[in-house]
Amino acid sequence: MASPPLVTLRGASVTFGARPVFSDLDISLGEGDRACLVGRNGGGKSTLLKTLAGLVDLDGGSRFVQPGTRIAYLPQDPDFGTARSVGDYVSAALPADAGPAGPSQVAAQLAMVGLTPERSVEGLSGGEARRADIARALVSEADVLLLDEPTNHLDMPTIEWLESELSGFKGALLLISHDRAFLRGVSRQIFWLDRGQVRRLEKGYEAFEDWRDEVLEDEAKEIHKQEKKLQVEMKWMREGISARRKRNMGRVRALQDLRQNINDRVSVQGSAKIDLATEQSGGTLAIEAEHISYAIGDRPLVKDFSIRIQRGARIGLVGPNGVGKTTLLRLLTGHLEPDSGKVRQGSGLEALYFDQKRDQLDPDATPWQVLCEAGGDSVTVNGTKKHVVGYLNEFLFANEQATMPVKALSGGEKNRLLLAKLFTKPSNLVILDEPTNDLDMETLDLLQEVLADYGGTVLVVSHDRDFLDRTVSSTLATDGDGKWQLYAGGYSDLADQRGEVAKAEKAKVKAAPKEERPSGPRAKLSYKDQRERDLLPAAMAKLETEVAKLQEKLADPAFYGKDPDGFAKSSARLEAAQSELATSEERWLELEMLAEELAGNK
Structure with a gap:
């Protein structure tokens, strides 16, 4: 028998100004629910979370909380109020019955997120402030956790730790996040807030897009x-x-x-339309670094690092916060001089830099002024002149937002504005430093598609595992010792390769020092061949699906008349996909035959 709901909204309505955020909405959370709340930016997700927490008053309907239920709410941005230390801030969330054990509980929870109670709240980085907020939510011993973008500004080790903590949570959990990998790992239910109404599905996030x-x-x-x-x-x-x-x-x-x-009828909100112009000048070399090193005091961030980056490469940089990802980016792009070694940039390099702090946006300017710095009412994008309001519409801004101050925009809107500003300029190198914070999934998807079509080089720092898997072809990683290593593939490939290396090292330690390997033919496939054999079926299935979709698309007799350029691109992609599929099938068959042959030699 299902337990009664811990918190419920019935016929709930909230209106800001003349605009209804949602109306006649029903939602409930019970013990054991681990749900994600998904929907478009600006669709009311954060407002709904605050309403469940009791922080936003209803204009209509009712809110019911089971007596004795503790609710903890984690906002997008921390508010330390009058707290002077991290310990004071977290202690304020202790339950009333914590007693003398309270301070030790706070210290233990802070230790798990890498902070101390004595640490001043002044000067905390974005990641440290986020970890303090998470400690505050978890120390409350809440029955209901309401988390708004908990992974923002966190590094991957902390995200993976939080995923593990929440997976074992016994109460009711509702969270908002753009991190698909995190949602897949945590959620067992989906609440979809769409045009003011909530739909519920009793499956995890992996089922959302098809549903x-x-x-x-x-x-x-x-x-x-x-x-x-x-x-x-x-x-x-x-x-x-x-x-x-x-x-x-x-x-x-x-x-x-x-x-x-x-x-x-309220129509479905459209997707952002992003078009990134590629600067055609320049050679095949983008950046070359030879034996560069950089340290802060006696702490090395980059040690004897060399790399040659060709034009068109897509490289991700990963590692815990503070290990030097942004520093390495600045060294490679010439914004910082190395202590030793040298960096050479290719000829005609035109770079765009997406800064996670959004320093390029004047908070007192309007989006119109940000895009038209020299005045006027138009911008030129990829050779085409566009009215500034129309261009903002392509990034999902309403007409009236063109003349609002930047400081009045949400975090996601500021990120979209910065992308709009950057993408007016032709480039052959795009540097993205934490671009995924606050972006909704649809805009993330479109950004990934744009980067896939981009003819230049992409360097990206991100803690979003799914975004890296979809975007980069190789990954630079470090554990904080100043040594950086390049791995083929995205984050999942990196994790697999590091796991195999760790197993191999462990096996070496256990092996007898004088043990000799038996001579003769190999008894099984090499790790590289076996991994390729394991991954090829999924890759072939993906290509088969793409080929089928392209064939269906090209079969439409009206397609060419409506979009000749699109028809040509789809035709070229179909030919390439069919060729890739044939090559993959031949390689898979070759590996299967080799595996059978080796098995027969045992």
Whole structure:
């Protein structure tokens, strides 16, 4: 038997100004729920979380909390209030019955996130402030955890630790996050906030995208049926009434209701439209570093590092906070001089730099002024002149936001504005320092597509595992000793390779020092061949799906007439995908035959 809900909203409505955030909304959380709240930026997710926490008053409906239920809320941005130390800030969340054990509980929880109670709240980095907020939420011994973007500014080790903590949480959990890998690891239910209403699915995040697409497809079919019915009824209004000279008032009222229903329908918000211009000048070399080192005091951040980056490379930089990821970026791009060694940049290098602190945005300027620094009302993007408001619309800004101060925008909106500003300029190198914070998933998807089509070089620092897997072709990693190593593939490939290296080193320690390997033929595939053999089926399945979709798309007789350029691109991609599929199939067959041959030699 299911336990009763711990917190419930019934018929809930919240309105800001004249705009309803949501209306007549029902949602409940019970013990054991581990749910994610998904939806578009600006769709009301944070407001809904605050409403469940009791921090936003309802304009309509009711909120019910089971007596004795403790609720902890983690906001997007910390508010330390009058607290002087991290310990004071976290201790304020202790339950009333904590007693003398309270201070030790606070110290233990802070130790788990790498902080001390004595640490001053002044001067905390974004990641440290986030960890203090997480410690405050966890030390509260809450029955309900409401977490708004808990992974923002956290490094990967902390994200993975938090994922483990939340996976074992016995109460009710509802969280907002753009980190797909984190959501897949934690969630068992989905709440989808879409156009003011919540839908619930009793599955984890991995099922969301297929479910969402199915819901929207069914909705589109229903809308099409209603519009067809409206056409029939309108014809009856024009012809039937005048022919009979007698009105069927019930049918007329039904027609009016149908028309009103269609007119009142809130359409699905579109996606951002991002077009990144590539500077065609420059050679094949982007950046070359030879034996560079850099230290702060006696702490090395980069030690004897060399790399040659060709144009078109996509490289991710990963590691715990404070190990020198941004420093290495600045060294490679010439914004910082190494203590030793040298950095050479290719000819004609034109770089765009996305700064996680968004220092390029004047908080008192308007988006219009940010984009039109020299005045006027238009911007030129990829050779095309556009009105500034229209260009902002492409990044999902409403017309009135063009003249609002930047400081009034949300974190996600500021990130989109910075992307809009950067992408007006042609480049052949894009440097992205934590670009995923505060972006919604649809904008992240589009950014990934843009980077995939970009002809230049991409260097990206991110703690978003899914974003790295989808974006980069190689990964630079360090554990903080100043030594950086390049791995093929994204974050998942890095984790797999490091895991195998660790196993190999462990095996070496256990092996007898004088043990000799038996001579003769190999008994099994090499690690590299075996991994390739394991990964090829999924890659082939992905290519088969892409080929089928492209063939279906190109089969549309209206496609060429509507979009000749798109037709040409799709045709070229189909040919390439078919070639990749054939090559993958041949390689897989070759590895299968080799595995059978080696097995027979045992």
